[in-house]
Amino acid sequence: MLEVTSINCGIVIDHINCGNGQKIFEKLNLGNVDFPVVLLMNVPSKKLGKKDIIKIENKIDLNLDMLGLIDSDITINIIENGNISKKMNVDIPKKVSGLFKCENPRCISNSDIYATPTFTLVNKNKNKIKYQCNYCDDFTYFNQR
Amino acid sequence: MLEVTSINCGIVIDHINCGNGQKIFEKLNLGNVDFPVVLLMNVPSKKLGKKDIIKIENKIDLNLDMLGLIDSDITINIIENGNISKKMNVDIPKKVSGLFKCENPRCISNSDIYATPTFTLVNKNKNKIKYQCNYCDDFTYFNQR
Numbered sequence: 001m002l003e004v005t006s007i008n009c010g011i012v013i014d015h016i017n018c019g020n021g022q023k024i025f026e027k028l029n030l031g032n033v034d035f036p037v038v039l040l041m042n043v044p045s046k047k048l049g050k051k052d053i054i055k056i057e058n059k060i061d062l063n064l065d066m067l068g069l070i071d072s073d074i075t076i077n078i079i080e081n082g083n084i085s086k087k088m089n090v091d092i093p094k095k096v097s098g099l100f101k102c103e104n105p106r107c108i109s110n111s112d113i114y115a116t117p118t119f120t121l122v123n124k125n126k127n128k129i130k131y132q133c134n135y136c137d138d139f140t141y142f143n144q145r
Numbered sequence: 146m147l148e149v150t151s152i153n154c155g156i157v158i159d160h161i162n163c164g165n166g167q168k169i170f171e172k173l174n175l176g177n178v179d180f181p182v183v184l185l186m187n188v189p190s191k192k193l194g195k196k197d198i199i200k201i202e203n204k205i206d207l208n209l210d211m212l213g214l215i216d217s218d219i220t221i222n223i224i225e226n227g228n229i230s231k232k233m234n235v236d237i238p239k240k241v242s243g244l245f246k247c248e249n250p251r252c253i254s255n256s257d258i259y260a261t262p263t264f265t266l267v268n269k270n271k272n273k274i275k276y277q278c279n280y281c282d283d284f285t286y287f288n289q290r
Binding site: 018022030031033034035036037038039040041042043044050 | 163167175176178179180181182183184185186187188189195
């Protein structure tokens with residue numbers, strides 16, 4: 001069985017639903033860093049059956065809105081001196097700005113570079129998360145599973 | 146320090162030059178499998194200083210030409226019952242077919258779907274691998290580092 005030993009100082013993103021690990025890995029741009037990182041996919045989990053895990057042997061800034069948007073089931077562990085110094089959960093963000101585009105091709109936010117696409121959460125069902133655009137009122141959808 | 150314990154049955158691709166791990170991960174389409182896989186990046190290595198490793202808890206077909214083209218320094222370990230049953234190295238392939246496009250935009254292999262792009266190795270310097278197209282004689286280059 002594939003396991004990774006604990007890290008000394010850094011971040012562990014745990015309980016990632018299978019398939020979302022690679023998305024988070026890419027969004028955090030971990031393919032272009034020079035410190036040790038590990039992406040584990042489809043490893044056994046008591047809670048989820050199978051899960052993905054990301055281990056980062058460094059402190060980096062995390063955009064919790066972005067993480068909550070991709071997978072709100074994740075647990076973030078901050079590791080210091082080999083121990084968990086902080087445990088965090090994330091939520092599907094109620095307000096989102098600049099993280100995704102409006103699905104309405106005629107929305108002003110898709111053509112005006114000064115109009116940062118901004119949305120308000122309408123429905124937080126993880127299979128069909130629904131955001132309303134603050135500019136055109138159209139809906140944009142996400143699926144976390 | 147980040148380490149991954151040994152796997153029981155599968156494949157370990159070791160001694161990958163940093164940065165090539167993600168390329169191999171993508172070429173092997175490991176983001177879309179349902180068995181456990183691990184991508185380790187920038188982990189300490191006696192031989193290379195730092196290296197990437199891929200561990201796959203399953204037997205899958207490997208295209209050795211493709212692997213040799215991306216990184217000819219890698220070692221492939223086939224694991225059975227927790228032990229290495231076979232160790233393989235790869236070479237920069239002398240003949241390559243269907244793995245990349247010809248850099249000459251006017252080459253017939255870029256427009257005729259029946260003309261599989263096929264190349265012969267001319268220079269195997271890892272910083273500037275040079276292939277000659279079998280159709281148009283133009284050169285296409287690769288850099289493994």
